[in-house]
Amino acid sequence: MRTHSMLFLVLVALLSIFDHCLAAFVSIDCGSSVPITDEFGVKWTADDGYVQTGELQTVEYSSTIPSYMSETVMSSLRVFPNLKKNCYTINVNKGEKVLVRASFIYGNYDGKLAPPTFELQFDGNFWSTVNTSELSGVYPEALYVMKENTTSICLAQTFPNQIPFISALELRSLDSDMYSRVDPNLALFFSNRVASGAKQTTRYPDDIYDRIWTPEVGFGGLSESMESVAVSIDTTTTEDKPPLAVLLNAVGTTGRAWGLGLTTNLPNTNVPVYIATYFSEVAQLNLTDKRSIRILVDKIPYGTPVIPPFGSVSVVEITNMTASSSTNFDIAAASDSTLPPIINAYEVYTVSNALTDGTNRHDVEGLEALRKEFDLLKSWSGDPCLPSRYTWEWLDCNTDASPRVTALNLSSFGLSGSLPDFSSLDALETIDLHNNSIHGPIPNFLGSLPNLKLLILEDNRFNGTIPSSISKNKKLTLIITNNCLSGMSCKPETLPSPTKSPLPVTPSSGTSDTPKSLTPPSGTSDIPEPLTPPSDQQDQNQIPFFNGGKKSDTIPIVLGLTFQVSLLLLLLRQP
Structure with missing residues (x-):
């Protein structure tokens, strides 16, 4: 019976993929001169149609590339030794909500064992300071609404001899009603995205929007992973549209007296945050059982208790507040709960300042005329x-x-x-x-x-x-x-x-x-x-x-x- 249930859920997931066509699904292999299809079936294009500057390089070693990333794609990169700002330009419809992910694998491409630090920007806005490393990659994401028919992703040099580079650039359309509690004039910057209880990373095609959900680590000996026994889980009306794959498992404590702490990866200073938590009951409860969950922020209850539905999902968003790495976000059993708390998945973002409208549009048109005339x-x-x-x-x-x-x-x-x-x-x-x-x-x-x-x-x-x-x-x-x-x-x-x-x-x-x-x-x-x-x-x-x-x-x-x-x-x- 369990096998049949899992097959049914997989079939539902596949049907949702074929039934859903994203307006934009762009995968750019930076530093590559030929298109490829990676080991996950994603088609990547060479980057020379998106950028006018830079030099092609390859990594010296690829041991830092995670298993859910394409080693072929991440082994090449484009380096920008000239100009203080170099940009990729991607055509997307105005008003489209997008997720953009940039990937940076240093891999000692220059033989100097000196990974650089530089700035990442989009459409004239600050995005992130990229601190690259010899031992690991950097994968910032931004979610925002397009203000024009193109978006520019820029690498900017901030220190002498710290040469910017990029390994890959991905842009995915999101449905307009996703993350709708966030003002469209603000951007969300990725901090963490977790599939609690999962055994492996989830991304496309299991998540049609190609968000990357990593398994939770570090809950400790007072927690346990659980598999859902639900024959189906309805996510059609769920805000932010979590993929089915991350709802099939959950993490819970071994007793109702214990709580679960969320890993936020927030910066040391207070910043505005947006956190989405997802709850779906994993067991068919009898009439005497009740699972009621409280979200605590620094031990203070946030909102009302949530009761995870069986065969469906509830979302609780934490918004309109600031937090830092020292802020504690916990999941605990409510006072009337007979069962320990569980959580299936969660996302953590920081919220940007108001986005700029960019340089005056008439001036941009005039400069474009000059650029067209003078190569x-x-x-x-x-x-x-x-x-x-x-x-x-x-x-x-x-x-x-x-x-x-x-x-x-x-x-x-x-x-x-x-x-x-x-x-x-x-x-x-x-x-x-x-x-x-x-x-x-x-x-x-x-x-x-x-x-x-x-x-x-x-x-x-x-x-x-x-x-x-x-x-x-x-x-x-x-x-x-x-x-x-x-x-x-x-x-x-x-x-x-x-x-x-x-x-x-x-x-x-x-x-x-x-x-x-x-x-x-x-x-x-x-x-x-x-x-x-x-x-x-x-x-x-x-x-x-x-x-x-x-x-x-x-x-x-x-x-x-x-x-x-x-x-x-x-x-x-x-x-």
């Missing part, structure tokens, strides 16, 4: 301004709740191409594009940016004429020498060869008041041939120049005389 800029990904210590190296941002980009600092970047329309970046105060190989006409929208004060276009390949929106803009300082504008001589110049991509990786503590000059990543295209200056002289109006930040008289510029232009600029720049 060099595709190395930068994730939120452009957030977290504030990890703003893209060539940007300055303000401190608004949804930050605005105030400066583009792209001098000497080896950029080649024409300027796209990035007029949505309307909070810009400074644009520095000097010493590149940007060609084509000067866009009219540059003079219409309402906050722009300084526009540096010198030493490029711009042709045509200066738009009147710029020449008539009395608030704008324009530096335009050494271009191919009408009447200017345009001799070919060779830009400095960009060096290997190694912009500063030490996070800055704030923004700069002056334009930055950065070395771009390698891989620039050839500089185009000099363009023939057009003969059209329209829009060559009087151009206001500024010296030392003070407005000067309006000076007529004769663009046909290169010597006069250079001399005037030289004189104007004298203190």
Whole structure:
């Protein structure tokens, strides 16, 4: 009879898997160049479609990889020696609730026996400080609701010579009603997830959401494991949807006077927590038996007693409180209980601060236009301004709740191409594009940016004429020498060869008041041939120049005389 019952439960579990199709089930094998199917039947994809930077490496030894993880997947990794923030970008529907798990197996890949510490972020939010180890892996998880149609998972360098890496990245959709007691503007960060009384770890396919449930250890000699005798267990209406596999067993004490302590793995400092406990009766009780359970927080009863149902499950959530590693969470028999307490499973999470909405959406659109035009800029990904210590190296941002980009600092970047329309970046105060190989006409929208004060276009390949929106803009300082504008001589110049991509990786503590000059990543295209200056002289109006930040008289510029232009600029720049 017991065998038939177990077969029935397994059949129910399998049917639930086939009947449930997740919107997103993404498994990324970081550092791999080919897709694989692992020993558990999960299909993994190579990571080059999700990230633009980094180097592929393999571990020296794999003894730290747990049995419920794929050794094949965890043996490769991607390392990020350049830039202070490197990100994976995954497409997911806006509003989708997701579980994201990142895996880090150091495995002495670099032969230095020096596992690094670095920061993990998502969508401009802090996630976790990753302290890797020689002897064990690190597997942080975050549960959150998508605010856009993509999510970015970022590795950020926090200390010199501490190079971030990642072994695997997994994203799973969750049903919208799961963890619904948590505000959708908050994230849950994994602390512990336990299948009490289980003999092995439970995950996909037994849990269709691929949560990892580990067996409980350390209850001690006053506890015992129990198997459920229920023919079926109904979980269809259960909050947070625990898998059937973790409800088939429980741990209980050997006497009603004893309690069970939960292992929370919480940090040493008080943080907001979300704890879900699951109770399902394992025995068919007679009329004189009663199992009534109290949850105690530091010996103080939390909520009302719970009576585990037979053939079903009750969930008790502990919310709206802070706790730490010194906080005691216990399961005990209520005063009217005739039987010892039991528990089948539980989950422990910390709760984030309010999630950011990210950099202003219009600014993101403008930056994306630049990244599409100039391949060099595709190395930068994730939120452009957030977290504030990890703003893209060539940007300055303000401190608004949804930050605005105030400066583009792209001098000497080896950029080649024409300027796209990035007029949505309307909070810009400074644009520095000097010493590149940007060609084509000067866009009219540059003079219409309402906050722009300084526009540096010198030493490029711009042709045509200066738009009147710029020449008539009395608030704008324009530096335009050494271009191919009408009447200017345009001799070919060779830009400095960009060096290997190694912009500063030490996070800055704030923004700069002056334009930055950065070395771009390698891989620039050839500089185009000099363009023939057009003969059209329209829009060559009087151009206001500024010296030392003070407005000067309006000076007529004769663009046909290169010597006069250079001399005037030289004189104007004298203190």
